[in-house]
Amino acid sequence: MDEQSPLERRAVHAELERVRTDFHRFLTEASAADLSRPTNDTRWTNQQLLFHMLFGYMLVRVLLPLLGVFARLPRTVGGTFARLLNAAARPFHVINYVSSVAGSLYFNHRRMGAQMDRTLAALHRRLDRESTASLSHGMHYPPRWDPYFQDWMTRADLYRYPTQHYDFHRAQLTLRPAND
8 A cells, every 4th residue: 555545544444443343242252162262273272363463453553663763764774674583583483472372361351352442542543643654654574474564564554464464363263253
């Protein structure tokens, strides 16, 4: 997404609200047994994967200011940093797995909903404050860390990233909201 017209901003806001509603339905309708059940094609339980999905949004809140820093530096600096992170993809994946296991212990199903609400509200507010120019700023990312990271992503791309990540992992959950 190269530019974010008012219509595209509305689309991002709508995506965030769809996710908020969907996430709360999962949390409300899942039993303790549902949450402890394994997921499809991951080593996580449903609760751990739900935390991982939430964490994607929490991560974007950190990446947005980081992008602001790297956007002011020469592209070679960000490219070098992204290549170093790519080289560390293997340990990153281990840390990513373990952090979602540990994170789901604190942000259990009772706390995850409130954290998702706070995180999405912050993203809504920040998106509303973005200028068209700031949405076009970008930086290099380590594509080996996540299939939805591209080598170069703008701030506008970054607002779309966590929902792509969410939707991918949503299909791996072994629980479904009643009206799905």
